[in-house]
Every structure is written in structure tokens, then in C-alpha cells.
Amino acid sequence: MQEIGIKTTDELYSDIPQKLRLTRKLNLPEALSEQEIRNHVELLLRKNKCTRNIPTFLGAGCWIHYIPAVVDNIVQRSEFLTSYTPYQPEVSQGMLQALFEYQSMICELTGMDVANSSMYDWSSALGEATRMAVRINNRNEVVIPRIIHPDRAATLHTYIEPLKMHIRKVDYTRDTGLINLENLKELVSEKTAAVYLENPSYLGFVESQVKDIADIAHDKGALFITGVDPTSLGILKAPGDYDADIVVGEGQPLGNHANFGGPLLGLFACKGEMELIRQMPGRVIGMTTTLKGNKTGFCMALQTREQHIRRERATSNICTNEALCAVASAVYLALLGPEGLRELGENIMTRVEYAMRRLSMIQGIKAPLFKSLHFKEFTVNFDRTGKKAHRVHKTLLKQYGIHGGKNISKEFPELGQTTLYCITEVHSKGDIDKLARRLKAALRNKR
Amino acid sequence: MFKQAQWNEKVIFELGGNGRRGYAFPSTSEEISKLVGNPVDKLPKTVKRTQSPWLPELSEVEVVRHFTRLSQMNYGVDLGFYPLGSCTMKYNPKINDLLAGLTDVSELHPDQDEDIIQGILEILYKLSRWLSEITGTHEVCIQPSAGAHGEFLGALIMRACHKFNGDADERTELIVPDSAHGTNPASGTMAGFKIVVAPSNQKGTVDLRAFKAAVSSNTAGLMLTNPNTLGLFEEDIAEIADVVHKAGGLLYYDGANLNPIMGKTRPGDMGFDIVHINIHKTFGTPHGGGGPGAGPIGVSMELAKFLPVPQVTYDQRRRRYYLDYNKPESVGKIRSFYGNIAVLLIAYAYILGMGGEGLAEAAEISVLNANYLLKKLSRIRGFELPYAKGRPRKHECVFSVKPMYKETGVRAMDVAKRLLDHGFHSPTTYFPSIVDEALMIEPTESTDKEELDRFIEALKNISDEAYSNPDLVKNAPHNAAVTRLDEAKGSHPKTMALSWRMHQNRNVIKAATSKV
Numbered sequence: 008m009q010e011i012g013i014k015t016t017d018e019l020y021s022d023i024p025q026k027l028r029l030t031r032k033l034n035l036p037e038a039l040s041e042q043e044i045r046n047h048v049e050l051l052l053r054k055n056k057c058t059r060n061i062p063t064f065l066g067a068g069c070w071i072h073y074i075p076a077v078v079d080n081i082v083q084r085s086e087f088l089t090s091y092t093p094y095q096p097e098v099s100q101g102m103l104q105a106l107f108e109y110q111s112m113i114c115e116l117t118g119m120d121v122a123n124s125s126m127y128d129w130s131s132a133l134g135e136a137t138r139m140a141v142r143i144n145n146r147n148e149v150v151i152p153r154i155i156h157p158d159r160a161a162t163l164h165t166y167i168e169p170l171k172m173h174i175r176k177v178d179y180t181r182d183t184g185l186i187n188l189e190n191l192k193e194l195v196s197e198k199t200a201a202v203y204l205e206n207p208s209y210l211g212f213v214e215s216q217v218k219d220i221a222d223i224a225h226d227k228g229a230l231f232i233t234g235v236d237p238t239s240l241g242i243l244k245a246p247g248d249y250d251a252d253i254v255v256g257e258g259q260p261l262g263n264h265a266n267f268g269g270p271l272l273g274l275f276a277c278k279g280e281m282e283l284i285r286q287m288p289g290r291v292i293g294m295t296t297t298l299k300g301n302k303t304g305f306c307m308a309l310q311t312r313e314q315h316i317r318r319e320r321a322t323s324n325i326c327t328n329e330a331l332c333a334v335a336s337a338v339y340l341a342l343l344g345p346e347g348l349r350e351l352g353e354n355i356m357t358r359v360e361y362a363m364r365r366l367s368m369i370q371g372i373k374a375p376l377f378k379s380l381h382f383k384e385f386t387v388n389f390d391r392t393g394k395k396a397h398r399v400h401k402t403l404l405k406q407y408g409i410h411g412g413k414n415i416s417k418e419f420p421e422l423g424q425t426t427l428y429c430i431t432e433v434h435s436k437g438d439i440d441k442l443a444r445r446l447k448a449a450l451r452n453k454r
Numbered sequence: 455m456f457k458q459a460q461w462n463e464k465v466i467f468e469l470g471g472n473g474r475r476g477y478a479f480p481s482t483s484e485e486i487s488k489l490v491g492n493p494v495d496k497l498p499k500t501v502k503r504t505q506s507p508w509l510p511e512l513s514e515v516e517v518v519r520h521f522t523r524l525s526q527m528n529y530g531v532d533l534g535f536y537p538l539g540s541c542t543m544k545y546n547p548k549i550n551d552l553l554a555g556l557t558d559v560s561e562l563h564p565d566q567d568e569d570i571i572q573g574i575l576e577i578l579y580k581l582s583r584w585l586s587e588i589t590g591t592h593e594v595c596i597q598p599s600a601g602a603h604g605e606f607l608g609a610l611i612m613r614a615c616h617k618f619n620g621d622a623d624e625r626t627e628l629i630v631p632d633s634a635h636g637t638n639p640a641s642g643t644m645a646g647f648k649i650v651v652a653p654s655n656q657k658g659t660v661d662l663r664a665f666k667a668a669v670s671s672n673t674a675g676l677m678l679t680n681p682n683t684l685g686l687f688e689e690d691i692a693e694i695a696d697v698v699h700k701a702g703g704l705l706y707y708d709g710a711n712l713n714p715i716m717g718k719t720r721p722g723d724m725g726f727d728i729v730h731i732n733i734h735k736t737f738g739t740p741h742g743g744g745g746p747g748a749g750p751i752g753v754s755m756e757l758a759k760f761l762p763v764p765q766v767t768y769d770q771r772r773r774r775y776y777l778d779y780n781k782p783e784s785v786g787k788i789r790s791f792y793g794n795i796a797v798l799l800i801a802y803a804y805i806l807g808m809g810g811e812g813l814a815e816a817a818e819i820s821v822l823n824a825n826y827l828l829k830k831l832s833r834i835r836g837f838e839l840p841y842a843k844g845r846p847r848k849h850e851c852v853f854s855v856k857p858m859y860k861e862t863g864v865r866a867m868d869v870a871k872r873l874l875d876h877g878f879h880s881p882t883t884y885f886p887s888i889v890d891e892a893l894m895i896e897p898t899e900s901t902d903k904e905e906l907d908r909f910i911e912a913l914k915n916i917s918d919e920a921y922s923n924p925d926l927v928k929n930a931p932h933n934a935a936v937t938r939l940d941e942a943k944g945s946h947p948k949t950m951a952l953s954w955r956m957h958q959n960r961n962v963i964k965a966a967t968s969k970v
Contacts, residue, residue, distance in 0.1 A: 008822065011829045016818040019825055019846045022687050023719050033717045034587050038809030041549045048803055052558035054573030061570070065563045068790050075477045077514060079555070081521045082742075088551070089530035091541050092744040094882070096941070097934035098458060098874050101528030102743035105521065108466045111954035115507040120959075121952045125745065127599035130790045138644075161787035165610065165762075169646030206501070215498045242494050244501050257790075267574055268564030268791025270599070270746035279956060281947055290744065294465075294951040295944030297937045302462075304936040308944045308952055314602070314640035315885075319649040324640035327600035327734065327749075331742030334521075341466055341517045342476035345506035350479050353494050357482045360490040380496060404567055413565045436483045 058265070062438055063410040066384045066429025067209070068129065068156050069268050070260040072238070073433050078262045078338045082331050092290075092327070096306040103305035106330060107292045109337035110276075116240040116340075116348075117254040118247020119276035123289035125329040126273025129257035130159045133203065133234060134166025135288040135323055136253045136275065140201035140230040141170055142286045142322070150175045150194050150229075151203045152186060154210050157418055159234075172200070184212045184377035191223055199229040201253075206246070207239055210415075210427060211359070211384030212377050221250040237261055237274060238431075239382050241348030242356065253277045260431075262339025263332050272332040287312065288323030354432045355383050358439065362430045365443045371450065376422060383429055387412060390423040392450050400426065402452050407445040456877030458935045459526035466520055467954050470512035477514065508955075527935040528743070529879055535905050539850045539882035539894025540635065540683060542713050542735035544816075550803040551740065554796045564791040568776055574795065575775035578766045581802045582750070588813070589709075589729045590722025591752025595761040596793040601710060602637040603788065604730030604749030605677070607762065608706045609645030610785045611728060611753065612675045614760040615704060618783065625674040625703070631660055633684060633886040635710055638677045647674055654888055658684045658841030660694060669701045679708035680724065681715070683886040683894070684840075685824060685847035695725025704728065704757075709749075712736045713898070714821045714849035717814025727754045733794075737801035748794040748801070759783040764792065819899035820849050823906060827851055827895055830910045835917045836861065840889050850896035854889050864920040864927045866891040871938060872919070872930035876912040 013019065020028070039047060058071050065071070082088065086101060093099030106124040113122035126132040137149050149167065151160065153176045164174060175194045178187045186204065195202060202224035206214045214220075217233075224231040233246040235256035246254045258272030259265070277283045293308030314321040343351065359381050366374040371392030375385040389396050396414045403411050412428035419425065430439065494502070512520070530536075536543035554560070559574060568575070582594040598604035609628065616622040628647035630638045632654055639649045650668050655661035659682065676698050680688045688694065698705050707726035713736045721729045733739055734747030741747065753761065763784050764777035777792070808816065828851040832839050836858025839851075855866050870880035870893070882894040897906060920927050931937065943949045951957035 011822075011825050013825075016822050019818075019821045019848075020718055022689055022845060023715075024689065024692060027692065027719050027724055029717060029719055029723070033810030033813060035584055035805060035810035035813070038812045039806050041547075041807070044549055044803050044806050045553065047806065048553045048577070048799075049556065049558075051573045051577055052553075052556055054576070055558050055562055056566075056570035057558050057561040058563055058566075059557050059561045063563055063566070065565045067565060069564055071561065071563060073479075077476070077518055081518070081525070083551070083555075084522065084525040085532035085740075086525040086528040086530045087743055088740045089532045089546055090528050090743045091536070091538055091543060091741045091879075093528075094538070095529075095870065095874060095880050096939050097871065097931045097936050098527075098529040098879065099743075100935045101524035101526065104463065104465070104527075105524050106743075108954075110952065111465075111467065112507075112509055114953040114955050115509055120956050127603060128790050130787065131599070131603075156790070158787050158790040162789055165786045165788055166644075169610075169613070169644065213497065213501055215500050217501055240503070240507060242497065242503050244503050245507065249500070264560035264796070265563050266560055267562040267571070267795040269789075269794040270796060271790060284952070291952055293944040294957055295940050295949075298940050299937060300940070302936055304939045306939050306941045306944045308941075308950055310945070314636040316636070317640075318636050319639035319643045321636070321640040321643075324602040324606055324637050324644050325600070326602045326637050327732075327741075327747040328745040329599075330744030330746075332746060334743070337466075338517060338521055341510055341512055341520070342514065343509070344470075344475055344511040345509045346473075346511075347475055347477060347479070348509065349503075349506060353492065354479055354482050356493045357486055357490060360493040361486045364490060380493060400567070404569070410563075410566060410570075432479055435480075436486050 061408060061410050062442065064412045064428045064430065064442065065410065067413045067427055068158065068257065069265050070429065070431060071265055071433055072260050072431050074262055074264060075342050077342060078335050081338045082335045087331065087334060093307065100305060103292050105334045105337055107294060107305050109333040110292060112337055112340045113274055113276050116237055116245065117276045118245030119254055120279030121284055122276035123287060123291050125333045126275050126289055126325065127329060128271035128273045129234060129255060130162035132255040132273035132275045133159055133163050136232050136255050137163060137167050137201055139253065139286045139288060143230065143282060144200055144228065146198050146200035147171065148173045148175055148198045149201050149203060150177055150199055152177055152205060154179055154184060154208050155205060156209045183379045184208060184210060185214055185216060185379060186220060188216060188219055191220065195223055195227045195229060197227060199227055201230040201232050203232045203234065205234040207236060207382040210386055211381045212379035213382055217249040236383065239352055242352035258332065258336050261336035263335050270329050270332055272329045272336060285312065286322055289325050290328060351432060358430045358434060359383060359385060362439045365439055366446065369443065369447045369450065376425065383431060384427055386425050387428050388423055388425045394450060396424040396426045399449055402449040403446060406452060407449055409442060409445050456875065457933045460935050461523040461527060463520065463523045465954060466510045469520060470510050470516055472511060474511045474513045476512050476517045534877050535901055535909055536879040537881050537895045537897050538879060539896040540710050542896060542898055544738055544898040545900035546738050546740040547804065547807060550800040553803050554799050559796065559799055572775055575766055577799060577802050579768050579775050581798055582766060584805055585731055585750055586752055588716055589731060589752040590720030591729050592755040593758040594750050594752040595765060596750045596798055597762050597788060598749040598751060599789055599794050600745060600747045601730055601732040601749040602641055604751045605637055605641035606644050607788050608728040608730060608751055609642050609647060611757055611760045612704050613645055614785050615757055616674055625672060627672045628674050629668055629676040631678060633682055633888050634677060634679065635708060638708055642677065658686050659688050662690055666697055669697055673701050673703040675704035675706055677706040677708055679711045681711050681848035684852050685850040686842055686845060687848055691724045710735060711849055714817050716817040717810060718817055727757060733797055733801045738804040739797050739800040746794050746797055748797040760785050762786060762788055816899040823897035823899065823901055824849055824851050826906060827897055831913060834914055836920060850894055852889050852892055852894045854891050855893060856891045858920050859891050862920045862924045864924050866893050868927045868930060869893060869916055872916045872927045873912060874931040875933045878909055878912060
């Protein structure tokens with residue numbers, strides 16, 4: 008203070024008009040010591056029952072997977088953790104290279120040529136992908152499946168409503184859940200900016216008519232966007248192999264904790280045509296050399312698309328993204344390798360098949376509703392048990408200490424009393440058997 | 455002297471060897487396989503993967519070494535001074551990170567029954583109330599994932615409000631100062647507005663006359679950060695707010711610069727209707743190399759009905775926290791689930807550790823530090839202070855090295871790069887665009903006087919070098935993992951490599967053409 012010639016720091020606020028000054032103290036709790044903070048927060052968190060303490064069968068856009076210790080160890084390294092966006096590439100090569108490797112791995116998984124270094128989540132990535140399609144072909148409709156997570160459909164709506172775009176929902180075939188191709192042909196026209204498909208679908212089944220859907224979109228000059236759960240891509244075809252133009256998805260299951268639904272990791276990748284690359288949203292890391300040309304290095308590429316340069320004409324407003332989650336995914340994929348990713352998919356699909364059979368043996372339960380192959384999630388219908396899905400859930404939780412799937416009866420009234428169950432590699436055979444036994448008991452329970 | 459690690463680490467695809475694995479899954483029990491076989495075999499040809507994705511094959515220790523080496527070639531707050539203007543790179547207390555790693559939050563699923571998530575809901579609810587108090591707003595929504603996400607939501611709420619009042623078709627213009635962060639105009643455009651730029655005056659603040667001329671019945675609102683990007687408090691804010699409100703518009707506060715005014719003044723009291731908060735700047739959560747952050751927004755009572763669903767709420771009667779979806783006027787959803795919870799939990803712990811008085815003290819020290827730099831750096835040869843000499847700055851100060859550039863050819867970018875050699879991160883450069891050769895310096899409250907003096911000394915040295923041996927500065931950095939990079943090459947359609955696959959393909963093409 009002496010050095011700058013003031014007596015109180017208050018003098019530095021002298022230019023704030025008196026009437027705008029806060030003359031009282033902020034009404035916040037008194038400061039706690041580190042030990043007190045820890046006790047306080049731990050005590051509060053103990054009111055939760057996390058998925059480690061109660062067998063849980065929830066998925067639907069956020070998934071519980073085992074995260075190898077290496078992943079957390081790497082992303083907690085403070086050199087990564089406490090750095091900002093790599094605006095000074097020479098001292099940020101570590102983060103830049105890790106993100107480049109993440110982008111490259113996402114390209115390998117999806118069969119795309121370019122991926123950005125992250126969007127907020129799957130939902131916002133879908134919103135951005137659709138806006139990108141409009142920038143490319145200047146049309147005003149998007150066709151999406153009727154079977155979609157409500158948050159994703161709602162977010163898409165929010166993102167494209169300012170463009171005065173219309174969403175058209177394509178129906179599904181009642182017995183298989185698959186896209187009704189006749190209906191799709193009716194909906195796709197010269198007005199369609201993009202056709203969006205999710206595979207596996209929100210309700211867990213695998214869509215097999217992928218190439219037909221791509222052709223219908225492309226025949227009318229629309230872009231084909233697909234949404235993926237990347238844990239399926241060790242066993243399911245890369246969307247690039249069935250002609251997707253843009254791929255979005257949720258990267259959380261690749262090495263990121265559920266964290267009560269956030270942070271998530273929006274995947275975004277597209278084909279390598281300049282027409283598409285120039286319209287991509289978000290930060291992209293590229294490989295280059297030093298000016299001297301003697302060494303390889305990494306830097307942010309194509310920044311002229313971004314808000315800090317292009318301002319109101321930027322392809323997106325995104326700045327802070329989910330970089331560290333992307334690094335977690337790169338570490339996770341590096342640990343698994345191609346064989347590990349395939350095994351993961353096989354592990355999940357096999358357990359799901361077993362769980363569906365096991366639950367089907369319970370009187371009155373139909374699992375799944377659709378005659379299709381399922382990946383990580385499947386529908387469980389209670390109509391013939393005479394019980395409401397909500398009641399079954401409450402009994403199972405309160406009497407039997409198991410958290411069942413997500414009740415989707417309100418989202419899809421035509422599916423009756425239905426719950427969406429999720430099984431991953433964290434569930435053992437014993438867990439699934441226990442679920443079946445307790446679900447059976449819960450259904451018998453009079454309460 | 456600082457010397458960053460130089461590992462010459464290969465790209466991960468070039469490491470490892472066939473068949474190596476870094477992690478093994480528990481095998482599916484034989485019993486299951488016996489019962490159901492392998493359902494993957496039943497996948498139809500149209501969707502079954504026949505070729506494995508080309509991922510690297512590494513052992514666990516190879517993965518650990520690779521990424522640890524990379525981390526050593528990355529500069530973070532824990533290594534040293536990080537005066538990146540407008541980014542508020544303060545220290546991130548370790549206890550808070552530790553709490554966010556507890557399984558009672560990290561392994562919590564968002565669709566769990568409300569009965570067994572009361573703890574996290576209480577934390578989120580209380581945090582939202584505290585943020586309301588700090589910003590002087592009525593209600594806070596914790597959902598936006600980042601500042602720009604909050605801006606987008608804020609702009610959507612403006613539109614929703616005008617639509618509700620029946621004049622959305624008319625109110626199509628959003629006013630943004632020329633010194634604003636780039637996200638402001640970008641967010642406004644995304645929400646469907648036409649951007650009208652308000653010029654700054656000679657004093658570095660909003661030019662009132664030009665601003666008034668820009669306001670009309672077409673004005674949807676104004677986006678402003680205060681203190682602005684020059685670190686100056688917009689003294690006329692009350693009048694500005696009045697003009698916007700009288701014209702029927704709304705005021706949006708860009709919270710990137712909230713740090714210096716916590717507990718001193720509040721955006722809500724200045725007349726702002728919508729306020730976003732950069733949790734990862736002001737409330738000490740780590741930036742993670744670009745994210746995740748969180749950008750909650752606070753709004754006035756009139757606008758609360760437009761917030762996204764669900765809102766974390768407390769039911770007094772039942773003494774229970776819950777997720778309220780009953781908002782018929784809501785703008786809808788802007789993302790999945792409820793927000794970046796792990797980040798918000800860190801902010802909750804941060805505020806607990808600071809208390810109201812602690813936050814105000816942090817604000818004061820951040821301002822004191824910025825003004826100390828302001829005074830000391832003004833004396834450096836080749837540095838020039840644009841705008842409002844003699845006025846105190848708030849969180850940051852912006853210098854121009856235009857005189858140095860004219861006299862020696864050394865530019866702001868060169869100074870920034872040379873600072874890296876001294877073991878400091880550089881300030882923000884070339885922003886705001888109303889300052890030529892700008893260095894935007896934000897010391898935050900986490901820096902002691904000795905560190906500030908070392909920084910000042912480094913800049914003095916660099917100035918001396920610029921006047922005696924300019925090439926030394928122009929070729930900096932010399933001590934970083936790599937020397938200056940060819941960023942143009944990285945973005946040129948003919949040379950860019952945005953993925954390993956693209957790089958490989960280009961090499962194939964290059965090889966083929968060289969053969970021809």
C-alpha cells in the first residue's frame with residue numbers, strides 16, 4: 008500500500024459510486040478451517056447413498072463404469088489440473104498433445120477424420136452439430152428419432168429454436184423399436200438439414216438399418232448425424248463406415264465418474280472435408296512444427312472459427328470446455344487398447360443378455376419390450392404384474408436395498424409401466440442374480 | 455533459471471507394441487457365457503465391427519510414463535505465477551479437490567431417488583443461495599457448464615422475456631461494447647440476436663453518448679462486464695442501466711471480472727437483470743487445461759420463471775430438497791441433467807473456507823496487487839498505459855508495448871514468450887482489441903509481493919533485452935519444451951493435421967506424390 012501511496016484498500020474502490028457500494032457484510036456462513044470444511048462436507052455427503060453402497064441399475068445418459076486408478080492419478084496431476092486453456096503452446100505441450108491424442112482416438116473409434124477437443128455434453132454437442140448442418144446447407148428442419156432422451160431432445164430444441172428450425176420425430180417400429188423407414192422417407196425432404204440417429208438407441212437396442220437411414224438422408228442432400236455411446240464402438244461398426252457425416256456422443260463412460268451427472272464430455276467428430284471442418288464448433292488441436300521446422304509440436308488450430316477471433320461470426324460461443332475429461336478418456340482408451348475396448352463391449356452385452364433372460368423368468372415381467380439385440384440398457388415392463396413401475400421401484404429401494412432402473416412410463420405412455428435398466432461391467436453375475444431375486448420378492452410384496 | 459522438461463515424447467500411437475494391455479477386465483463368468491453364449495456374434499453384419507479401432511497398445515507403466523512426461527511439459531498455477539488477464543488464475547485449495555473426489559459424490563447417479571441424494575441437493579441449494587447473495591440476484595440456476603454457456607442461457611432468457619411481453623419480434627438487437635469478451639457477441643448471435651457494438655470513449659469506458667444513440671425500441675438488452683476488460687469500473691453503470699431499462703431492454707452481466715468486487719458491490723445492485731458467474735475463475739476451482747468449469751446464472755425475480763428445469767429447491771414444509779420441474783415458462787434445457795456438479799461442490803467448499811469477509815478480503819488483495827503492478831510497470835521502458843491514467847484498476851491492468859514495438863520491433867507476443875523463459879505464464883495478449891500490442895495482466899490475490907517483484911524484474915529485464923538484443927526476445931522462448939511454433943502451418947488446409955489419422959494419410963499422399 009505504501010508503494011502505491013494509499014492508506015486503505017478502500018481507496019482503490021473510490022471510483023465505485025457510493026450508492027452502489029455494499030455497506031454491509033455478505034450474508035454467508037463464517038469461514039471454516041480446513042478440518043471443519045472436511046467434516047462438514049463429508050457429513051452432508053453421507054446423507055447420499057452412492058452407487059458403491061447400493062446396487063444401482065441406472066444408465067440413461069450417465070453411466071457407472073469402473074475407472075482404473077491410473078486415470079484419476081493422471082488427471083489429478085496439478086500440471087494438468089491447474090492449467091488454463093493452452094493459449095501459450097510452448098509451455099502447454101503436455102495438455103495439447105494429450106488433447107490431440109484424445110481427438111485422434113475419437114477419430115479411430117468413430118471412423119471420422121477430425122474431432123474437436125470436447126463439447127459440454129452429448130446434448131449440447133447434438134445442438135451444435137445441428138447448427139453446423141444448417142450453416143452448411145441452409146435448410147430448416149431436422150429429423151430425430153422418437154426414442155431419444157428427453158434432455159437431449161429438449162436441449163436440441165433450445166439450441167436451434169433461435170434459428171427458427173423445426174424438429175420432426177420419426178416413429179419406431181412397435182415390435183423391434185427400430186426406425187420406421189417408411190415414415191423416415193416421408194419426413195426427409197429438401198428442407199431437411201440433417202437426419203439424426205442414435206446407436207445404440209436411448210432404450211438400449213442396436214439399430215441395424217444404419218446404411219438405409221444414411222442413404223435416405225443423403226438422397227435428399229441432408230447431412231447424417233449419429234449419436235453414440237463410445238463404449239459400444241469396440242463391437243459396433245464405426246459410424247464413418249455407414250456414411251455418417253458428423254458423430255456426437257457422450258464421452259463420460261470413457262473414464263469419467265458419474266458425478267451426479269456432471270461434468271460430462273461431449274464427443275464431436277466429423278469427416279475431413281474442408282466444407283465441414285471450417286464449420287466445426289469448438290477447440291481443435293493440431294500437429295505442427297516449430298518455426299525452425301526441426302521439431303514436432305502441437306497448437307490450437309483453425310482458431311479463426313472461434314469466438315475470441317471471429318466474435319459474432321464464430322461457429323460457436325464455446326470457450327471453456329471439458330478438456331480434463333477428454334484427457335481422462337484418452338488415458339482410459341490408452342489403457343484398454345483395441346482389445347480392451349472390444350472386451351468391454353462384449354462383457355457388457357453378455358451381461359445384459361443374461362440379465363434380460365434372468366428377469367424374464369419372473370412372472371409378469373417382460374424384458375426387453377423390443378425384439379432386437381440390446382447393448383447396455385433394456386426395457387423392463389411391469390404391465391402384467393398389475394403394479395406401477397413407480398411402486399415397484401420404491402419397494403425395491405426401501406425394502407430390498409436395490410436401486411432399479413429409470414422409470415420411463417411418463418416419457419413413453421405407449422410402452423405402459425416400463426423401466427429402463429442398465430448393466431455394465433461393474434455388475435457381476437451375483438449382482439444380477441440378487442436383482443432378480445429381490446425384484447421377484449418386491450413384486451410379491453403387498454405394500 | 456526455469457527450464458521446462460523436454461521429453462521429445464512420441465505421439466502415443468507410436469508407442470507400445472502389439473498385444474500389450476494397460477488394464478484387464480474381470481472376465482465374464484463362464485457360467486454366464488455358458489448360458490447365453492456371445493451375443494456379439496448375433497449382431498447383424500450391417501452394424502457389427504469387423505475391424506478393431508486403431509488404438510495404441512501399451513502396458514500400464516507405459517501409459518503412466520507417457521502422460522506423466524506430458525504433464526511435465528505443461529505449466530499450471532501450482533508451478534508459478536499465471537497472470538493471464540480475465541482468467542483469474544488463483545490458487546485452488548487442495549482440500550476442495552479432495553472432497554470432490556469422494557465416492558459419495560463421484561459415484562452418484564443423477565437419476566437416483568430423491569430420498570438418497572438429499573446431501574448433494576442441500577449442497578447445491580445452499581451454493582445457489584450464496585451465489586444469489588454474492589451477486590445480488592433473486593435466484594440462481596447452477597446448470598450452465600461454462601461462462602459462455604451461461605451467456606447463451608442469459609440471452610435466451612432475454613428473448614423469452616420479450617416474447618412473454620409480446621415484443622420479441624421487435625427487440626432483435628443486443629448491444630455489446632467493443633472491449634467485450636468474444637463470447638458475448640458469439641453468445642448473442644447463437645440466441646438469435648443482431649449484435650450492435652457500442653464504442654469505448656477516451657477514458658476506456660462505455661461512450662455514453664454513442665451508447666444512448668444505439669439504444670432504441672429494437673434493443674433487447676446490453677451485455678457488459680464491470681469492471682471492464684481494461685480493469686476499469688464503469689462509473690456510469692447506474693445511468694447505463696436506467697437507459698436500457700427505460701428503453702424496455704435487459705442488462706446482462708458477464709461475470710468474468712467478478713473477483714475484485716465480491717463483497718464490495720453487487721451486479722444486482724448495479725441494475726443488472728441477469729448475471730453469470732465463472733465458478734472456475736472466481737471460486738477457485740481448477741481450470742483443467744480448458745475445463746470443466748461452471749457458469750451458473752443469477753436472475754431478477756421477474757426472470758426466475760424462465761430458468762431451465764429442473765431447479766434445485768427446498769420444501770420448507772416437508773424439510774426436503776427436491777428437483778423442481780414445474781416451470782411452464784422455462785426456456786427448457788441447455789444440457790443434460792443438472793450442471794457440472796463436481797465443480798460446483800469445489801466452489802461450495804471454497805466459499806465455506808473463505809466466508810463473506812474472506813471473499814471481500816480476496817477481492818481487495820487482488821485489486822491491490824493489480825494496482826501495484828500498474829504503478830511499477832508504468833515505469834518500464836517501452837510500456838505505455840492506455841486510457842484513464844491515474845485511475846485505479848480493479849482486478850487487472852492492461853499495458854501497451856507499442857512504443858517498444860516502434861523502437862525495437864519487439865511485439866507484445868515476443869514479450870509474452872520471453873516471460874515464459876523466466877518461469878512465468880504470460881499475460882493475455884492482444885486483448886482487448888481497443889489496445890494495440892496489449893498485455894492484459896491479472897495477478898489475483900494468490901500472489902505475494904516477492905513474486906510480484908520478481909515478475910516486475912523479469913519484465914524490466916525483457917525491456918532491456920528488447921533495446922539491446924531484440925532478437926533474443928523475438929526468438930523466445932528458449933527454455934520451454936519447444937521453441938516457437940508454426941501456428942499458421944497447423945491451420946493451413948494443405949499442412950494441417952488435426953488427428954493422427956489425418957497426419958498419416960497426409961504422409962501417404964506426400965510419399966506418393968514425391969515418387970511421381
